[in-house]
Structures are given as structure tokens and as C-alpha cells.
Amino acid sequence: MEILNEIKFSMPSLSVNESAARAAVSSFIIQADPTVEELADIRTAVSEAVTNCIVHGYRNTQGKIEITVRLMPNREIYIKVKDNGCGIPDIKQAMEPLFTTAPEEERSGLGFSVMESFMDRLSVTSKVGRGTTVTMRKRLSIHGS
């Protein structure tokens, strides 16, 4: 499908970069004139995906997080967040609400639930020892301006 515009960037898996990832994605998406709510939804979903890479993918290690954002036809936003970390052995279990492998860090186990709720579509592919890729899509509403 035709890509109207795209940015790709990568960052080391430092927690201080979580806000930078949100800000970069927001500033790119603003050209599509999302509502305040849509922008908040996308920022939150990106924050969850990036945090998962840092907390779970690269736990106790450091690696690279790659983020791709595309503006697609029909006001669809495509976001891919990829790590080369430890991978998820059981994706179905990982996506269950409240499931977490890091309770000692007070992880609520709601990351995937938030991504699913705030975006229209979510897909997760993972290979143990190779990494995880999260792809999310959201169709922006057509509004006044």
C-alpha cells in the first residue's frame, strides 16, 4: 500500500528515551491533524511498546530500539516498534491482561491491553533470542479543521 510519509529512527534502550520516543512520534503525526484524544492514545501506545523493549526485551542489557511511523491513505497511522532482545516465548500469555514477568518492578501487566485498547489493530511477532516486533495501526477521524 502507498506510504504518504514515513520516519524511521532508532535509540538505545535507555528509560530516559521513553519520553523522547513519544515526542518524536507525536511531532511527526501532528501533520495528520489528529484530535487531542487520538494523539494521547498514540503517545500512550508508543510509550507502552518502547517500555516493553526496555523492561522485557533488553532486561539488564542494552540494545537498539527501532521505530517506524507511517502516514497511510485514509488517515491511517502505522507504527512499528522493534527490538533485538530476548523475545517472548508465549505471546498469547504475554498479552493477557495483568500478566507480567517483572512484578518486582511494579509492572502492572497492562502494556499490551493499553496498546490494544488505544489503537485499532495490534500485532506482535517474536522469536526467542532474536527479538520482538510490535505493529500498531490507528485510523484517525475526519473532523472539522
Next chain:
Amino acid sequence: MKIKIKSENGTAIVVLSGEIDHHTAKNLRSELDKFVITMQPEVLAIDFSNITFMDSSGIGLIIGRYKLLKECGGQLEIHSPQPYIRRVLKLSGIERIVKII
């Protein structure tokens, strides 16, 4: 992230300003715990009116403080979250255990 603590009629009010994510939650967690353990408040109200972003890391933070306060015989309240923050709170179902005003 800024933290301001004040006391009103036996309730300790913590006013947070900024964004709550996994990165900022670490520092918040230790600051709040230090306060709860030292002051043992009956009610700890966290004022969310100046919080401009929160993801599920904030839910973990709230649940952790709820548990600590419960152990100390206190209660946790969340005050004035913005509509967008309310959506994240609602998704978690946290309003079943923590009063949100």
C-alpha cells in the same frame, strides 16, 4: 517531574507535575515511599491535576503505593486526573480499590 507535598486537615496531599512513565516512576516511587514510611499519613491524596501524561507504569506506581499505605494502616486517594488519565485508570479497573475524586 515535580513533587510538592502539603498537609490539609489530616490528609497529606502530594501534588505531582509532569509525565508518569517507567522512567519517572522510579524516582516517584522512592520519594513517595520515603514520605509514607516517615509520616505514616492516614490518607495520602495524590493530586493528578498537573499530570500531562501517564501510561501503565503509573498504574503500577499507584498499586504499589496502595499496598504500602494499606500495610501502614492508611488510605490512598487520587485527585483530579485529567479526562485522558481517567481513561488509563478506568482501563486498569483501579477505581475498585482506590478512591478517584
